Amino acid sequence: MIENNQQYLIQLGQQAKQASYSLASLTGAEKQALLSQIASSLEANRATIIEANMRDVAMAKDNGLNEAMIDRLLLNDERLSGVIADIDNVINLADPVGTELESQLLDNGLRLSRRRVPLGVIGVIYEARPNVTVDIAVLALKTGNAVILRGGKETLQSNLALSAAIRDALTQQGLPADAVQLIQSADRALVSGLLKLDRYVDMIVPRGGQHLQRLCAEQATIPVILGGIGICHLYADKDADIAKSIDVIANAKVQRPTVCNALDTVLVHESIAEALLPQLYTHLCALGVTFYGCQGAQVIANKLGVAISKATEETYGNEWLALTLGIKVVSDIDTAIEHIRTYSSGHSEGILTDNIHASAHFLNQVDSAAVYVNASTRFTDGGQFGLGAEVAVSTQKLHARGPMGLEALTTYKWIGVGDYTARS
Amino acid sequence: MIENNQQYLIQLGQQAKQASYSLASLTGAEKQALLSQIASSLEANRATIIEANMRDVAMAKDNGLNEAMIDRLLLNDERLSGVIADIDNVINLADPVGTELESQLLDNGLRLSRRRVPLGVIGVIYEARPNVTVDIAVLALKTGNAVILRGGKETLQSNLALSAAIRDALTQQGLPADAVQLIQSADRALVSGLLKLDRYVDMIVPRGGQHLQRLCAEQATIPVILGGIGICHLYADKDADIAKSIDVIANAKVQRPTVCNALDTVLVHESIAEALLPQLYTHLCALGVTFYGCQGAQVIANKLGVAISKATEETYGNEWLALTLGIKVVSDIDTAIEHIRTYSSGHSEGILTDNIHASAHFLNQVDSAAVYVNASTRFTDGGQFGLGAEVAVSTQKLHARGPMGLEALTTYKWIGVGDYTARS
Structure with missing residues (x-):
């Protein structure tokens, strides 16, 4: 069973990494078209999504969850419209990918610049809020990243319906559906496994309480952005x-x-x-x-x-x-x-x-x-703070600190162009 | 014994964190004066340092280390002069600390900026190269950081003499000597302990081979900058x-x-x-x-x-x-x-x-x-690449990628100034 889990995660990781290579070369306009398609696809699948959420809510009531918890996982017509409308805001944000941060001609003959590029594959672990599934997928795709999502088990049906609609949109745009993958099992061992998938995943964002943050700090072999705890x-x-x-x-x-x-x-x-x-x-x-x-x-x-x-x-x-x-x-x-x-x-x-x-x-x-x-x-x-979107609020000091906007989902690579230039 | 190790590390951590608060408010000129003092102090302690290194070299020969290893740990008159001369280069570099990255007046009435600040406390784990002790201490202090150093056991005597000279210089400048601390035992358990000192240490830089990199990725609860392996x-x-x-x-x-x-x-x-x-x-x-x-x-x-x-x-x-x-x-x-x-x-x-x-x-x-x-x-x-100094070469994507200069030893904090401004 544990071996199966690991095989399953490695497969997700390989598919995500492969998808990330396709996303890396998209232009801003192509990514805007993708996000519009996602909005349309969510609209087209509205009935299915809301029906799936009703099953989550019914299950939560059966399991005796309190009113506040049930309210958190509820995705009704009005809330889904809000989630879809929010995609428009992201479409209109500037895309940081492709910017060259500096460009200089070095004395050694090299033209050197730092080009902003997607991180690659982002793993996000979050609680029972189905809107996060769409928010994170949209922010990741806007910056050319693939995501592996692990939502709360209480919203598994909603998340399956939402991610299916997003994957449809990717396919319709001729892009790999595996740019957005949802871990489809509530097995907790999959969280620990995801945290060690350093061969394929470039960053982990845990959106949850102190216990989850600590788990990530202790178990992850992938860089983690801790945050969201505010004393x-x-x-x-x-x-x-x-x-x-x-x-x-x-x-x-x-x-x-x-x-x-x-x-x-x-x-x-x-x-x-x-x-x-x-x-x-x-x-x-x-x-x-x-x-x-x-x-x-x-x-x-x-x-x-x-x-x-x-x-x-x-x-x-x-x-x-x-x-x-x-x-x-x-x-x-x-x-x-x-x-x-x-x-x-x-x-x-x-x-x-x-x-x-x-x-x-x-x-x-x-x-x-x-x-x-x-x-x-x-x-x-x-x-x-005028960032237009918020991925998380980081309380650590590396990479991003405080509210994280789109730029926090990117890194840079150094580009050196010579004329068959050797180091003397 | 393990409990003693932990107490020892916590003490180092607390002292380093406390020292980092004093360093955070130094001006560029004060840090330049400190680095000059360090150069003078190394010069004044030249005989002691070289004598300590001779003991390391003698021990290495007794232990049958090969010529290449012994050459790496050798610190003779000429090499020490080189180490001291390199401090001048760092003195002349621009100090990134205190820069405000952006400053804007938000619609909510807040004047918001991102101010570049030291990371705080940096832990560095490295092999038997005594020059790294000085290089890293100087780069960390230049950017207002405290450091906890863990060098190779083969150079412990050299590192003790070098760090004593650096700590003298701190004291002479009226600054806490604990801004630079060396782990004074070869016990390997101290490395694992250091990697979990997240309450006090803000970043770990491992400068060593694949085994050390993997150890840090697996055990650290502190953000680690992996790097230095180039295939x-x-x-x-x-x-x-x-x-x-x-x-x-x-x-x-x-x-x-x-x-x-x-x-x-x-x-x-x-x-x-x-x-x-x-x-x-x-x-x-x-x-x-x-x-x-x-x-x-x-x-x-x-x-x-x-x-x-x-x-x-x-x-x-x-x-x-x-x-x-x-x-x-x-x-x-x-x-x-x-x-x-x-x-x-x-x-x-x-x-x-x-x-x-x-x-x-x-x-x-x-x-x-x-x-x-x-x-x-x-x-x-x-x-x-014209960075003036190199802390390490990062092969991960978060915080810093490729050759890391002084800026990689800093972070930023958001500064918001209002007029008793509330959120509406």
Whole structure:
């Protein structure tokens, strides 16, 4: 059985690699035509796709999944229309492939340039969101890459129907269907196997929680882009504008609490804690937020009669993904930075201050993918950053950091053209 | 013992990370002053360093190491002067840190830029070449990074003396000595431990053979830059200029056969094999080259009375690092490309041709770090490419590909500055 798994994966890998060679020479217009064909094919297969999704939903209900989970995997008429409409946005994005980054005539006689090219084959592991199947396939093809997809088992029927429609479109454009392949079994051993397929797969993007990220870091022999875990901080400095700071903190916490760039912990300089915290508690309580705090934060909350739990090492290391907020009073900016270095996942942090020295120090010393001055952590997002599309949000430092756009799906090769030139 | 190793590594990691925060805010001039101090310190400790190296050499002789190995680890007066002189070259290079890659005012009110910053902490694993200790430390410090070094056990005494001199210089500049740390034990378990130190180390660069590269790919939980293995090809197309091609092939094979960009296999279009191969054999035989070939190549060699072994799957997958050359006659350009895809390590390949269509097809379809038209594979080198310095030659596609200069030791962070700006 394990041997069969490996044979199956090697076959997927070989087919993907072979398909990637065809994709590498497509022009931008050819790739635009392919994406249009995919949109048409999804439209033509609408009934089949929605019927497949209904089977996934029925199975999920039978298995007792909760409402939130079922909502995540639901793909109704309206949502499918949204997925198809999003393809148009990608069609209109600039294609980075083929650009020559630099071109110079070297003293050794070589004309040297760096040409941007597709990565080749990308493996993506994700959870039970069928829209990701289309999003990722479209972004990969837009940049000339083949993909091997491994979605959540709860959406296997939906993903089969979606990928079949995409593969139809590839065939209709005279391209190899294996440019998009879905792993068609829920066997978990296939994930571990995929992570070691370094002969064929050039990059792994895991879109999932901490457990999946760790699994990939530990098992992959292929470069992995870790990300999507955001333990995010805002530090209200002694020179912060208190009323405006409360608005930014509330926005970062409340505007969409279930996503990775939502705020997890507020650090407050002790000299403004007495002024800021009572207003913050009142404001956020009314919005349904609950609190964990250090002793100083608890004392102030207790005076107001606001419920607050005791923060621990563990709570400071939580990504809440909910209307929960950690609060800590700190003695100075360096203590705040030290806290961030200890607990942050390297995603998004910000300082709230009117002091130019404090802001420069914070920007310099905080080492996260996105560092803000007087802005909500909620801005860390491909759309907000103007990238046009978002493959993932990387929290590692190599290749791509923060929101990843189309360019993160490409690499470059050095092109050297001589006239039968030898090295002296 | 294993627990002690882990404690030791965690301590190194914490100290390196802490040191990296101090380095992150240095200006270019401060880093130049540091490198000058390192050059002075190596000069001041010349006697100690050379004496330590003599102990390494004596030990190597006692252990029966061969002449080539001993020559590699030798650091005499002249070579140390060369190492010190090389620091001046690095001092004069432009410092990429602090550059803002783009700066734009977004519609959401945020002023957004990507600021180039040091990676943080770099782990480097290398073999018995003491000059690497200085080279890598200097390149890392130039870009504001801390390093943890693990050199070959044969040069431990030399490396201790060199790193002590570098750490002195750091202290004299008021910087933390732990910006440069050497693993002071030959225990192999420390390599595996270092590869899993992801809490503190941001990138691993293994400078060594296939075994080390594979170990890193399999065990590391930290992003690794694989590279330095070059199974390199030249394809002589049907439209190649035969006399000029022979010169380029000879250069690629003979000019320095022991390095990764030296040629391993020549692929020859069948329509020119009868014309090219006899001249190639004659020319290369005189230079001491021995051959492995396919049947077609053997037939031509036999006619000339040139000794040639039978090439196998295995020999085509060899990096020779010696005056040995594989030869294969192919029926067309796509067969040549297919051979390269099967056996190449993704380092350097080239086509020899006067045909513009063949060259474009080859450049497009061959997926290696460096792809050449009418040029020797020997050009793949940081110095030749004008990078000023070379950290390693990457054969993977993420972060850096091909010769890695100073920029490959940096990453970027997104900086967003608002006016207490919330996301709508």
